[in-house]
Amino acid sequence: MQGRATNLGNVVSLLGAFVATAMVMGLLTAGLLIPAVGATGSAATSGVKMFDDLPGEFTATQLSQQSTIKDARGGILATPQQENRIIVNLKQVAPIMQKAQIAIEDSRFYEHGGVDPRGILRAVASNAQGGDVQGASTLTQQYVKLTLQENALRNNDEEAAQAAVRKSAARKIQEIKYAVTLEKEMTKDQILQGYLNLAYYGDLAYGVEAAAQHYFSVSASKLNIPQAALLAGLVQNPGKTDPRNYPEKAQARRDVVLDRMYALGIITAKQLKSAKAIPVKKMLKLKNPLSNCAASSEPYFCNYVMEYLKDMDNHALDVLGKTRPERIKNITGGGLTIQTTLDPQVQEQSLKDLTKRVPFGNTAMGKDSKDKTKAGYSRMVGSAGTIIEPSTGRVLAMVQNTKYPTTKAQQNAYGYTEVNWNVDEKYNGTAGFQFGSTAKMFAIVRALETGTPVNGTVPSKFASTTRGAVYTPQEIGSCAPGGPYTIHNDYAIGGKPLPLKKATADSINTAFASLTFKLGTRNVLNTMTKMHLHTGSGTNLPCYASTVLGTGDVTPMTLASSYAILANNGKYCPPNPILSITTADRKPLKIGATSCKQVIDPDVAKGATELLTGVIKDGTGSRAKLGSRPAAGKTGTTDKHVESWFVGYTAQRAAAVWVGTPYSQNGMNGIQLGGNYYRGVFGGDIAAPIWKNLIENASQGLPERQFDDPSNKIVNGDRISVPFVGGMSVAEATARLKEAGFLVQVAGQTNSGYPQGIVVYTNPSGSALRGSTVGLYVSSGFNPPPKPDPTKTPDPKPTKTKPPPGHG
Numbered sequence: 001m002q003g004r005a006t007n008l009g010n011v012v013s014l015l016g017a018f019v020a021t022a023m024v025m026g027l028l029t030a031g032l033l034i035p036a037v038g039a040t041g042s043a044a045t046s047g048v049k050m051f052d053d054l055p056g057e058f059t060a061t062q063l064s065q066q067s068t069i070k071d072a073r074g075g076i077l078a079t080p081q082q083e084n085r086i087i088v089n090l091k092q093v094a095p096i097m098q099k100a101q102i103a104i105e106d107s108r109f110y111e112h113g114g115v116d117p118r119g120i121l122r123a124v125a126s127n128a129q130g131g132d133v134q135g136a137s138t139l140t141q142q143y144v145k146l147t148l149q150e151n152a153l154r155n156n157d158e159e160a161a162q163a164a165v166r167k168s169a170a171r172k173i174q175e176i177k178y179a180v181t182l183e184k185e186m187t188k189d190q191i192l193q194g195y196l197n198l199a200y201y202g203d204l205a206y207g208v209e210a211a212a213q214h215y216f217s218v219s220a221s222k223l224n225i226p227q228a229a230l231l232a233g234l235v236q237n238p239g240k241t242d243p244r245n246y247p248e249k250a251q252a253r254r255d256v257v258l259d260r261m262y263a264l265g266i267i268t269a270k271q272l273k274s275a276k277a278i279p280v281k282k283m284l285k286l287k288n289p290l291s292n293c294a295a296s297s298e299p300y301f302c303n304y305v306m307e308y309l310k311d312m313d314n315h316a317l318d319v320l321g322k323t324r325p326e327r328i329k330n331i332t333g334g335g336l337t338i339q340t341t342l343d344p345q346v347q348e349q350s351l352k353d354l355t356k357r358v359p360f361g362n363t364a365m366g367k368d369s370k371d372k373t374k375a376g377y378s379r380m381v382g383s384a385g386t387i388i389e390p391s392t393g394r395v396l397a398m399v400q401n402t403k404y405p406t407t408k409a410q411q412n413a414y415g416y417t418e419v420n421w422n423v424d425e426k427y428n429g430t431a432g433f434q435f436g437s438t439a440k441m442f443a444i445v446r447a448l449e450t451g452t453p454v455n456g457t458v459p460s461k462f463a464s465t466t467r468g469a470v471y472t473p474q475e476i477g478s479c480a481p482g483g484p485y486t487i488h489n490d491y492a493i494g495g496k497p498l499p500l501k502k503a504t505a506d507s508i509n510t511a512f513a514s515l516t517f518k519l520g521t522r523n524v525l526n527t528m529t530k531m532h533l534h535t536g537s538g539t540n541l542p543c544y545a546s547t548v549l550g551t552g553d554v555t556p557m558t559l560a561s562s563y564a565i566l567a568n569n570g571k572y573c574p575p576n577p578i579l580s581i582t583t584a585d586r587k588p589l590k591i592g593a594t595s596c597k598q599v600i601d602p603d604v605a606k607g608a609t610e611l612l613t614g615v616i617k618d619g620t621g622s623r624a625k626l627g628s629r630p631a632a633g634k635t636g637t638t639d640k641h642v643e644s645w646f647v648g649y650t651a652q653r654a655a656a657v658w659v660g661t662p663y664s665q666n667g668m669n670g671i672q673l674g675g676n677y678y679r680g681v682f683g684g685d686i687a688a689p690i691w692k693n694l695i696e697n698a699s700q701g702l703p704e705r706q707f708d709d710p711s712n713k714i715v716n717g718d719r720i721s722v723p724f725v726g727g728m729s730v731a732e733a734t735a736r737l738k739e740a741g742f743l744v745q746v747a748g749q750t751n752s753g754y755p756q757g758i759v760v761y762t763n764p765s766g767s768a769l770r771g772s773t774v775g776l777y778v779s780s781g782f783n784p785p786p787k788p789d790p791t792k793t794p795d796p797k798p799t800k801t802k803p804p805p806g807h808g
Contacts, residue, residue, distance in 0.1 A: 063087060063197060064154065064333035065584060066210070066289065069305060071298075071342045072396075072579060078296040080306065082333040084214065084289045085206035087584060090193040093208055094223040098192060099266050100232035101208075104257045106139035107264055110188055114140045114179035140179040143195040148178075150198060196220075199235045202242025210289070215243060217285040225267060226275040226283060229257040243280050251280040299404035300420040301342055301395075305577050306331070307427040309338070316592030320581075335584030340577050341394035346698045350385065351399040353693035357674040357686050358383035358401045358659055361415035364671040368664040375414040378664035381673055384421035385657040385690060386557040387698050390564035390649060393573030393594060395557070396698055398422045421662065422556045424536045432536030432553030433660055436636030436683065437507045438647045439528075439550035441563065443516045444504065444611055446527045448604045450519065451741070451771025453717030454611055454710065458503055459518060459745040459773045460511035462495030463488050469510045471517065471545075479521040479543040487513050487549070496747040497763075497773040504611045505619030507635060509549065516548045518743050524548045530599050531562045532572055550636055556656040563647045564654035566612070566632070569708060570605035571598050606710035613707070616648070624648060624688040626696060629704045633691070635683030640667035646687035651705035653698045657687040717769030725759050730776060733759040737774050747775030756781025 066081035090098070102109045108116050116138050137145070145164060152160035163171065182191065201211035211231050212220040223231070233253035234241055243250035255276055262272045288295065293302035309317060310327050321327035330336065358381055368378035384400035398420075405416040423429035452458065461469035468488045473480035487509050494510045503511035516524050522543060529540050533554060541552040557575055565572045573596040581589040612632035615621040620635040624646055633648020643660035659681065661668065668681035678685055723740050725733035734744045752760045756779055763775045 063150065063207075065207075065335040066291070067331055067334060067336040067338060069296075069302060069338045069340060071340055071344045071347075073344055074339075075297075075344055076290065077298055077305075077340065077342070078290045078293055078302045080332045081289065081291050082329075083206045084204050084210045084291060085197070086209040086213070087197045087207065087335060088209045088220060090189050090196070093193075093196055093220045094228060096225055096266075097208060097220060097223045097228040097231065098196070100225075100228040100257055100261060101196065101235075102139065102192070103261045103264050103266055104232050105142065105235070107260075109139050109192070112138060114138060114183035115176050137175075138179065139195055140183060140191050141175050143191055143198065144175050144178045144182060146195070146198045148175075200238050201231055201234045202238035203244045213287055214289065215284055215286065217287040225261075225271055226254065226258075226278050229261065229275060230254040230280065230283065233257040243284055244286060247280045247284075254280065294404060294406050298342065298347065298398075300400065300422070301340075301347075301398050301577070303418075303428045304395075304398065304420060304423050305338070305340055308577055311426065316594060317578075319589050319591060336589075337582045337586075339579040339581075341389075341396060341579055342398070342577065343396045343698075346387065347397045347399065349697045350387065350397045350694050353697065354383055354385055354399050354657075354690055355401050357676075357690055359674055360401050360403065362401075362673060364673040365661060365664065365666060365668070368666055371664065373412075373663075375412065377414065378661070378666065380415070380661075380663060381659065381668060381671070382421060382662040383657070383659045383686075383690070384556050385655060385694055386422045386560045387653060387655045387694055388557070388560050388564050388575060389652065390567035390654050391573065391596075391652070393561065393564075393576040393596070394579075395575050395577045396653075397694070398557070421658070424534075424538055424555055424558065426538060429555060430536050430662075432555045432558075433643050433658055433662075434551050434638045435554050435559060436550040436638045436643060436645055437509070437512075438559060438563075438634045438636035438645050438656075438683075439548055439552070440504070440507065440512045441566075441608065441612065441634050441647075442528045442531065442533070443512050443519065443524050443548060444500075444608050445531070445600060445604060446519050446524050447500070447515060447771075448607045448714060449527075449601070451717065451769075452500060452515075453713070453769050453772070454500065454607050454715045456500050456717055456769045456772040457497035458500050458511050459514040459743060460494035460496065460498045460503070460508060461487075461514060462493070463510045464492035465490065467492075469494065469513070471513060476517050476545045477520060479525070479545050479547070481545055485545050497745055497775050501611060501614050504634075505614040505617075507615075507620050513549060514745075517545075521545055521548055528562075531565055532574075532599070533558060533562045550638065556658050559645070559647050560654050560656035563633070563649055563656065565599060566605045566608050567649035567651060567654050568596075568605075569602040570600040571596050602708075603711050603714050606708050607714035609707050610710055610715065612648070620682070620684045621646060621648070621688050623684055624692045626650070626692060626699075629699065630707050631695065632707070633688075635688060637682045641669055641680045641682070642667050644668070644681050644683040644685070644687050646683050646691040648691055648695070650695060650699060651707060652702050653695050655691055655694050655698070657691045657694065659686045659690070717772065719767045720770050722762055722765055722768050722774060724765075725776070726761055727754060728759050730757065730759060730778060733762075733776055737762075741770045742768065743771065743773040745773055745775055746778060748777050749780045750777045751782050751784065752779040753783040754779035754781075 063085060064082045065085040065087045066079040068076060069078045069080065071077055148164035152164055196208040198207065200206055203214065205211040205214040208231060209220045212218055212223055216227050230243060230250060233256060240246060241249045241253045258272055258275050261267045262269065290296055293299045293306060296302040309320060309331055310324055312324055320330050362381055363379040364381045365379045367376045371378035382401060386395065387397040388395055400421045402415055402417045405411045405413065405418060410416045420427065420429045425431055463469035465488055468486035471485045476485060489509050493508055498508060498511050525541055525543060525547065534540055535553050536555045541547050544551065561575050574594060576594045581591060583589060609632045612634055613630065615634055616624050616631050621633050624631065624633055629650055631648055631650050633646060636645035642665055643658065645658050647656040668678065671678050720741060723736050725736050730746060737744045747763065750760050754760055758779045759776050760779050761777050763777065768774060
């Protein structure tokens with residue numbers, strides 16, 4: 001490390017002489033003029049005093065430098081920046097680069113004390129004699145000028161920024177004073193390091209490290225002689241000599257630097273000849289910075305991260321700033337290293353698996369008559385999927401079958417979009433998609449919470465694909481529509497209590513409609529809110545009867561994180577894309593803990609998992625089977641097959657996959673997609689096998705973990721006596737059974753001696769699970785006579801006989 005310059009008294013004396021001389025001659029260095037006045041000895045003395053009285057305190061603000069967003073394995077995703085600058089230590093700059101910069105800018109840098117008297121007198125003489133206009137600014141003075149300009153720009157003070165570089169005697173003399181003061185407080189190496197990090201090297205590259213990477217794709221520590229000479233020559237006029245836009249001018253300037261280096265004995269004649277022989281165009285290996293998410297290899301995830309960091313509702317990141325502008329300033333100019341949770345290997349394979357079944361740019365659908373776009377967006381089937389770690393909320397992967405536009409031509413091109421289908425609108429996402437029967441999970445949770453056990457039954461109405469079950473506003477209760485509400489099943493079933501396991505595995509709509517309306521629609525909606533389900537616009541799901549059957553709009557990430565609660569035994573961990581944040585000097589920022597919170601009872605979560613495993617084992621989600629690894633989940637399909645889903649989890653991973661029509665409300669019926677024909681797309685057809693691939697990929701290397709078993713109470717419930725209600729009216733029997741703690745449904749008729757409509761018996765009878773559904777069987781009013789038994793021989797007809805003698 002070079003020591004501070006000494007003999008400062010001599011320097012100040014020379015400065016005084018310079019000021020007096022300049023006043024006499026009416027000249028200042030670099031061709032700047034000040035009014036000529038008669039200079040005497042007293043005038044010179046007065047000039048020195050005036051110089052000494054100038055402010056000398058000089059403070060450099062922290063330089064703006066790019067931050068770096070990395071994936072979980074250290075790969076660079078983006079470098080958000082105000083300026084393309086990477087601050088480095090002087091030891092990280094090749095010695096030849098240091099020498100080249102000094103050679104062309106200030107060859108006596110290590111000999112003077114901030115101002116070079118020889119250079120001043122040489123410039124004064126040359127300018128006075130009408131020769132070439134020469135500057136006499138030392139490298140220290142240039143550093144002062146650049147720092148003043150940078151400080152002003154950082155403070156949004158355009159006037160001060162212009163004043164920092166304005167050609168005036170007053171500005172020049174103040175600059176000299178600052179330079180002299182600076183050399184008392186900083187070493188030469190510290191000044192050189194600051195200069196190399198601050199200087200502009202053209203083509204939006206600030207500082208030597210960013211310039212080296214931009215022009216040559218190497219770090220500053222690896223620069224060779226011609227590269228160093230080229231960069232060193234740029235700082236004088238970077239806007240007109242950068243090698244990308246002005247290669248001929250850049251080469252001429254490079255050769256000037258090489259000649260100077262040779263003249264100073266830094267390089268040999270052989271090295272000079274060799275370096276000049278290389279055309280600048282052949283030296284370049286341009287690498288543009290990943291300055292924004294559009295340039296990232298993962299633009300959708302990158303945008304999500306940026307919006308997550310700027311989200312003022314996320315107080316865990318208050319260390320980045322208490323206001324949005326403050327956070328943006330720190331994120332883009334603070335030199336932060338932001339390591340994310342994205343696993344690049346899982347991400348890459350997940351995208352392959354998803355686009356294999358739902359290809360990019362597919363035209364599986366017919367064009368919607370309402371589609372007025374030139375490209376015909378309505379022809380496209382879209383798909384998106386998010387993978388989350390339930391125990392932490394870490395977002396491991398996020399994929400969709402579109403590409404991010406990076407040119408103007410791609411902005412409206414088919415298959416391109418800036419919208420992230422996986423996340424909410426606040427993260428540059430979408431308002432969401434209807435989530436179909438995946439909504440039934442929330443009714444399951446509410447039912448288990450209120451006493452219906454895993455092995456219990458639920459009421460249902462009969463319905464098929466063609467014959468709907470009608471529910472009146474009175475039956476629906478809260479959130480009811482103005483008139484009747486008709487629901488269909490995917491096959492003919494219902495009309496009596498059904499096992500909850502079967503209703504779940506087969507996704508029987510009327511069973512869950514009846515259950516939900518019995519539980520209370522608003523109560524099920526409250527369960528959704530409790531489990532952090534919300535629309536893509538951030539609001540709670542609306543209070544409609546249809547909402548609890550999946551007509552609300554949600555995003556894959558939100559739905560995956562809600563289901564992850566079950567995998568985590570009732571504990572919610574908010575989705576989180578950040579592993580760590582470190583400062584420019586590699587100190588970790590103390591981020592507030594991502595708070596996981598118990599939102600439902602662990603036993604209820606285990607019971608829900610017990611039911612949802614049946615969906616995969618032998619239900620609508622059988623194509624999501626993971627072999628021996630336990631898994632649970634739920635299919636979802638909306639009316640007319642417009643949207644389809646599979647959401648599920650293992651003990652260590654959770655994922656949601658959506659397949660649907662993002663640009664129309666036409667159903668996915670009779671379509672050819674990914675080499676397969678689909679008569680009508682259900683959640684189990686495409687989304688389930690994609691989910692299987694995603695979870696298998698994300699689970700590599702993880703041990704197979706069993707789900708925790710629910711308690712006997714959750715599985716079998718609380719058995720209580722079923723009151724005998726034979727002979728009662730339906731109203732009386734219903735009231736009696738509800739009072740005892742049961743749900744009630746008229747399950748059928750039977751012949752009996754009771755009058756028509758009177759209850760004959762119940763099923764179950766004797767005892768049943770508290771909260772389960774008891775079926776009433778009522779009298780038809782007909783009691784046919786018993787038919788004779790054809791197998792029984794009739795008694796012989798009696799004959800008359802005489803009484804025995806003596807009896808008469």
